[in-house]
Amino acid sequence: MSGAATHTLTLPGAMLARGFWLYVWRIDTPKGEYLYVGRTGDSSSPHASPPFTRMTQHLGKQKNSNALRRNLLNAGIEAEDCEVFDLIAHGPIFDEVSSDGTREERMELHKPLRDLVAAMEKQLADDLRDAGYNVLNVVHCKKPLDVVLWKNVRSAFAEHFTRLGNS
Numbered sequence: 001m002s003g004a005a006t007h008t009l010t011l012p013g014a015m016l017a018r019g020f021w022l023y024v025w026r027i028d029t030p031k032g033e034y035l036y037v038g039r040t041g042d043s044s045s046p047h048a049s050p051p052f053t054r055m056t057q058h059l060g061k062q063k064n065s066n067a068l069r070r071n072l073l074n075a076g077i078e079a080e081d082c083e084v085f086d087l088i089a090h091g092p093i094f095d096e097v098s099s100d101g102t103r104e105e106r107m108e109l110h111k112p113l114r115d116l117v118a119a120m121e122k123q124l125a126d127d128l129r130d131a132g133y134n135v136l137n138v139v140h141c142k143k144p145l146d147v148v149l150w151k152n153v154r155s156a157f158a159e160h161f162t163r164l165g166n167s
Contacts, residue, residue: 015051019092020117022124022153023051024161025058025068027136028083034075035161036068036136037125040091041114046106048096048113051089059085071136090156093117093149115143120150124157131163 025036038058041048058068059079069079094117097109122141129135158165 011052015055015087015089017092018048018050018096020048020094020096020113021051021089021091022093022117022121022157023054023087023089023091024124024128024157026084026086026088026160027068027072028086029072029075029077030081030083031075031077032134034072034077034134034136035128036071037121037128037139038067038137039117039121041094041110041117043114046097046103046110048092048094048110051087051091055087067137075136088157088160090153093120093153116146116149119143119145120153123150124154127154127164128157128161131161133161133163 020039020041022039023037025038027034027036036058038054040051040054057065060066060069063070072079072082094113097106097113099106118139118141122139123145125135125137125139154164
């Protein structure tokens with residue numbers, strides 16, 4: 001049992017709330033600090049998971065949902081070799097769509113919210129990169145950014161990423 005150690009994880013209960021969230025992973029790796037930007041709100045279903053669910057998926061072994069682990073590997077970094085994973089999540093920006101109605105009806109309500117958050121996800125990744133942070137992932141989205149909504153979200157993340165506030 002060599003190398004055994006005790007670790008702790010503190011999770012705010014609010015991070016269990018379903019809905020549309022934006023989040024940034026700050027990872028202390030053997031190669032320095034990296035960020036990973038993500039969102040909740042599925043593209044293929046009318047669901048919007050809590051950040052806690054995405055947290056476990058990102059670091060798991062399922063190749064269809066572990067984008068953070070894959071991006072670290074692409075940078076030559078094993079997740080288990082990282083010192084610290086810090087998750088900064090903002091939300092829910094919107095509540096998850098009601099479970100009433102057909103799947104198609106729920107998707108019609110879900111898509112506009114998903115698209116708004118996707119545009120902010122892209123902007124957040126771009127702004128962090130422009131501010132000099134090492135962002136592991138590139139976010140692709142052509143949906144229009146709601147600049148009024150974005151201003152408040154950006155301000156929330158600038159509290160945790162000081163260079164973002166100055167760029």
